[in-house]
Amino acid sequence: MSGAETEELYLSLDETISRARTSSVDAAVALDELKTSYWEYRSYRAELLPEVNFSATVPAYHRQYSPYMNESGSYSFVRNNYLQMNGEVSLSQNIWLTGGKIALNTSLDFFRQLEGDKYNRFMSIPVALTLTQPVFGVNGIKWDRRIEPVRYTEAKAAYLSASEDVAIKAIAYYFQLLMADENMTIASQNLENARKLYEVAKEKREMGRISGNDLLQMELNLLNAESELTDCESSRKSCMFQLRTLLDLGENTNIIPLTPSALPAADISYEDALQKALERNKLAASIRRRQLEADYEVAKAKGNLRQISLFAQIGYTGTDRRFGGAYSSLKDNQVVEIGFEIPILDWGRRRGKVKVAESNRKVMESRLRQERADFSQNLFILVERYRNQMRQLEISRRADEIAARRYAANVETFMIGKISTLDLNDSRVSKDEARREYINELYLFWNYYYQIRSLTLWDFSAGSGIDADFERDIRNR
Template identity: 30%
Template sequence: MKIDRLLFIKCLFILFALGADFNLAKAQDTQTFTLKDLVQHAKDNSPEALRAKNRRENNYWQYRLFKSNYNPQLRLTGTIPQYSQEFNNVTQPDGSIVPIQVNQNVMDLGLGLEQVIGVTGGTVSVNTSTNRFDNFLSNPGEPQTRYSGVPVNVALQQPIFAYNRFKWDKRIEPLLYEESKREYVEEMEKVSIYVTGLYFEYLIAQVNSEIAATNLKNTNDIFAIEKRRNAMGVTPEDELLQIELQVLNAQQAMAEAQLSLESAAFTMNSFIGLNQSSKLNLISPENIPIFEVDVDRAIELAFQNRAEAIGYDRQRTQAASEVAMARGQRFQVLLNARYGYNNAAFNFPDIYQNPNTQALVSVGLSVPILDWGRNKARMSMAMANQELVENTVAQELINFEQQIFTKVKNFMMIKERLNVTRVSDDVAQRRYEIALKRYQTGNVSITNLNIAQNEKDSNKRDFYTSLRDFWVAYYELRALTLYDFENEELLYVPEKD
């Protein structure tokens, strides 16, 4: 008997341990998040955030490519080798054509250091090159190999009165890069806004599930009370059936609330990159930050920090660049100048002995005499587009300021409404608890109890809706100004590149 008791105790201990391990594993599958924790998790892991990071990296390398255009370029060119064995038709002085056998090889190498002149749009370079020619069918006694080359020369290529792409790129590309960096911060804040919506979609589904479970329990308790009263002849049969119908409706509401909770969890896990089997436990962010937002200050911050503010300057500059491009296409003048030395020899070292002077100056000209109004149309179109950009930007500036003004006012209104719904929720909850106790003692009818319950549920949902609106507006305000009003710090600080 004693052995059986010990065996029974051991079995209980094993079952308890297994149960504890199961509960521990179950607890590990459930992840608890606050709103700010989940927002940060989404910024670090969500596909949308990762795409924004990829775009930021692409913009960075595009800017690096632009900057490299203004650095010296050392370039090696050449052909190694160019061998040919064929018959070439050679025209003779009398007009006849004689096929001549060719068996030769040509090799050339060149090294040049090139630098863009950003102010003028020209290019200056320092070059050296060498060439080797091998004639494998040379006559006996004739040299088979010849060398030629340019020990050094300096070349300048300078467009005159032309569109200077380098000058305009130097004004536009830094604006584009700065705009892209601010857009990245804005995209991160948009991720915050979206995940906040998902957070409250799940949280409200979680609250609805808790409401449905509480209502189902209370309705079952009420049904049990009314069945006893019906047995005593106090509650009529039709009222009992009505309460039974309420039990069935509560069961249906419970099933719908559970389905909504699972659907919200699926959407949340997909967005933030969690496993679909992970269970979420979201903490209601009821402790809202206390700070005031001044409209003028918010507008000032938006113009100071937002990508759109940079974008307006960039649009104007691009429009001016198009006008300059149209003006530069009216006629084209190109100056080419080159000065240096060249030589030819049968031995490679002799190329650098007493080389000959090499000089070249040329001015190319292309001026349309009759273009049927093409230049005028091109110029007029560019100027009309510039005027359109100016007018569009002026209107966008007004809309931009109006948007900030509206969002700040809306935030202040939502904050006030949240305080009202918080009190209403507390009052409705206490009223229902009192009504339930009075119903249990027979001092309140089932109709009044149902009204109290509906008001309790309605005010609870209104409170969480207002809470959602507050936090969405909170992150919208951050995105619109790139400023954290709670901690009084900038979300983006320009860096010197």
């Protein structure tokens, strides 16, 4: 923005990762997904607790004709004009061991006839105990107690992995900007050297010590250096915008990335990484959840082969024209119902569903074995790349130092006319490529390290697991 003051912000890699974890859109999406899973888990937990309900109709007014059957069997219509109100308070509890539900109820009904023989009527149920119980059907509550905690564990692991994935994205953007900075530094140095060398070449040409072709080559190098610097400036702006957007920084912020010097002291073995991954990665919880869900589908299909349900209610009831009288002279109130549904002829439909559910479970088990094998293979390759990268990084660092010293020596040698422009250009290109290669190898090292962290949810440098205060994050962010 024109006229706005630019703020320079020096950022280390660790600071960039920390900002990305809290400020990026990806981090916000991961947190929202965790919140969804958290409230789903809370809802499941609430189903295991007692529930108190109050329901009422205050009032219900009716003024209508209703059919009435006479003693002869014929029908006539009777006009009704009445007011009705009722209320009920219930305390219910799901029984996870059996899958049934028990409830304690109290209710009161009021009826007032508004035409003809006007009267009031009260009916009370001071207390009633109700049991609803499926006998052979699947116990959904029991299965939820097995599945839902695993699902929430999977969600928490997914949140931690997503946070590490945000770090991986931040690392990529950070090193892209760092590479753009290095390219600009290289281009600026090359332009400065090209100008100096061109001036020296003009003097040498005047003294007849170099050919006209060499002078033209030096001028062409100068033009190429100016063009390269312009391209590097454009590329840096693009990388800057990308990283600023990720970190939610203002347009006037000029980020200056610092080349990481310290590396995590972590010697990672495949066996150790695999053990940590199988204990902590979301894949482990996902495999367990999907196995349970497949078993649940089989249990539901088998439970639907026959259905028997029990309903029982015991309590007291009273009725009177007066409110107080409805709670005196109470009488027993019992209801017992047993209903069942047993298929006599369904052409094998229910048993077919059982076979389908069992087949789906076998397919799921095969897929899960394949997923675990692929996961182990990918982790093995990643760990091997990380271990090799430590050596590659040291090689590229030494190559960068040697190429820089070689180019500096060749510049001095060119000044006294001992080497040609072609040799000088070759050393310059080698120096630039060595520096770029070092930055790229540095990026690959950090990328591999954080990919392993994302899969294992383990900080190998600190020797501890990657965890979070989920309750705090959900409340405060």
